[in-house]
Amino acid sequence: MGYRENPRPGGRSARVQAAVHQSVRDMLSTMDRADVTIPLIAQRANVTPSTIYRRWGDLQELLADVAASRLQPDGAPPKIGSARDDLEAWVEQYADEMASGVGREMIRDVLSAADATNAERCSGYTQHQLCVLIARAKEYGEAFPTLVELMDHVISPIMYRVLFDQAPGTDYVRELIARAMPRDTSRT
Amino acid sequence: MGYRENPRPGGRSARVQAAVHQSVRDMLSTMDRADVTIPLIAQRANVTPSTIYRRWGDLQELLADVAASRLQPDGAPPKIGSARDDLEAWVEQYADEMASGVGREMIRDVLSAADATNAERCSGYTQHQLCVLIARAKEYGEAFPTLVELMDHVISPIMYRVLFDQAPGTDYVRELIARAMPRDTSRT
DNA sequence: CCACTAACGCAAATTATTTGCTTTTGTGCA
DNA sequence: TGCACAAAAGCAAATAATTTGCGTTAGTGG
Numbered sequence: 001m002g003y004r005e006n007p008r009p010g011g012r013s014a015r016v017q018a019a020v021h022q023s024v025r026d027m028l029s030t031m032d033r034a035d036v037t038i039p040l041i042a043q044r045a046n047v048t049p050s051t052i053y054r055r056w057g058d059l060q061e062l063l064a065d066v067a068a069s070r071l072q073p074d075g076a077p078p079k080i081g082s083a084r085d086d087l088e089a090w091v092e093q094y095a096d097e098m099a100s101g102v103g104r105e106m107i108r109d110v111l112s113a114a115d116a117t118n119a120e121r122c123s124g125y126t127q128h129q130l131c132v133l134i135a136r137a138k139e140y141g142e143a144f145p146t147l148v149e150l151m152d153h154v155i156s157p158i159m160y161r162v163l164f165d166q167a168p169g170t171d172y173v174r175e176l177i178a179r180a181m182p183r184d185t186s187r188t
Numbered sequence: 189m190g191y192r193e194n195p196r197p198g199g200r201s202a203r204v205q206a207a208v209h210q211s212v213r214d215m216l217s218t219m220d221r222a223d224v225t226i227p228l229i230a231q232r233a234n235v236t237p238s239t240i241y242r243r244w245g246d247l248q249e250l251l252a253d254v255a256a257s258r259l260q261p262d263g264a265p266p267k268i269g270s271a272r273d274d275l276e277a278w279v280e281q282y283a284d285e286m287a288s289g290v291g292r293e294m295i296r297d298v299l300s301a302a303d304a305t306n307a308e309r310c311s312g313y314t315q316h317q318l319c320v321l322i323a324r325a326k327e328y329g330e331a332f333p334t335l336v337e338l339m340d341h342v343i344s345p346i347m348y349r350v351l352f353d354q355a356p357g358t359d360y361v362r363e364l365i366a367r368a369m370p371r372d373t374s375r376t
Numbered sequence: 377c378c379a380c381t382a383a384c385g386c387a388a389a390t391t392a393t394t395t396g397c398t399t400t401t402g403t404g405c406a
Numbered sequence: 407t408g409c410a411c412a413a414a415a416g417c418a419a420a421t422a423a424t425t426t427g428c429g430t431t432a433g434t435g436g
Contacts, residue, residue: 038393151348159344159348191383196434200384201383238386238425242383242384380434384430384431388426388427389424392423396419398415
């Protein structure tokens with residue numbers, strides 16, 4: 001029972017996890033998602049199906065785990081200029097990524113697992129990136145929205161559209177940000 | 189092939205659908221959702237599993253269909269007083285319903301189906317209710333947010349929290365509404 | 377009342393999932 | 407180094423879910 005949260009790198013367990021994740025990514029990119037099954041994933045990863053079942057439980061949990069890993073940001077948001085510019089650029093790429101076919105499927109995977117851990121992981125990633133931007137604004141002495149304001153009025157609307165409707169465009173993102181900025185900084 | 193979207197009431201197809209929906213609702217309320225399977229649903233509904241498979245495809249689609257039906261509002265938002273009061277009351281009950289264990293599961297069911305139809309259905313229900321409130325405000329001559337503003341800055345943040353984090357409280361809902369109201373109406 | 381067809385039931389074939397037991401592999405300690 | 411231990415993987419049989427071909431039923435329209 002009980003897999004370590006951070007298996008020692010190089011250990012057998014870590015190798016299996018890597019192989020399975022890789023296998024899932026490959027399959028998702030080459031075939032229809034409805035045809036992705038645990039026995040197939042296992043075969044491609046050179047692993048027994050029962051290993052996957054015991055470790056992840058079912059396909060949804062596995063997909064959620066893989067999706068959450070893929071949603072983990074590469075590094076800090078790029079520095080463009082002002083904190084606001086950085087924010088706009090970062091949110092735009094965030095919205096693009098989420099609105100893309102692949103992004104939507106990853107979010108759906110993360111949300112449809114019974115275990116909420118991976119959903120929280122994703123939300124955590126987003127909040128962490130925003131905190132970096134907030135810290136930058138503080139350093140520069142720029143007026144800036146709080147984390148809660150950004151989550152509620154910039155991230156949430158984007159996510160809702162991605163999940164329920166259609167893609168949020170670039171202009172839309174900029175308007176959300178403008179609306180979230182503190183009054184004295186707001187433009188026309 | 190091809191089930192009518194609105195099967196004639198009283199027809200065989202409609203009876204089967206009703207029995208299956210009922211069976212799903214019963215099972216979700218009495219047993220753990222992980223134990224709900226199509227063969228069991230079929231048995232309780234006095235129907236063959238293959239009927240369900242042919243009609244809905246898989247468990248997720250069926251659950252999404254049932255959940256969307258249950259999320260359909262009973263009637264127009266109650267009239268309390270001003271349109272704003274009505275809005276606050278309606279959004280509060282909306283948030284409560286969504287944040288409850290059952291509500292969260294229904295939303296998750298709706299979102300995890302491959303077919304986005306049921307998700308759009310739900311979003312449509314919400315927008316319809318809001319439109320009623322907006323029309324009321326117009327009738328009363330009250331300043332009121334637009335549909336887009338309400339969806340983006342009241343509904344979306346609630347939904348995000350329900351999906352990714354924890355329950356939005358009553359105070360939180362009121363703050364969202366206060367923030368969404370047009371400036372000249374806003375309170376301290 | 378008859379012909380037509382969409383939707384259902386049944387049962388066999390396939391595929392996925394679970395589970396008991398064995399074997400492997402990495403870890404800690406002498 | 408080498409031995410003992412435990413966690414995780416493999417294997418295969420048993421169970422359960424899904425798919426599918428074909429016959430039957432029940433609404434619908436003429």
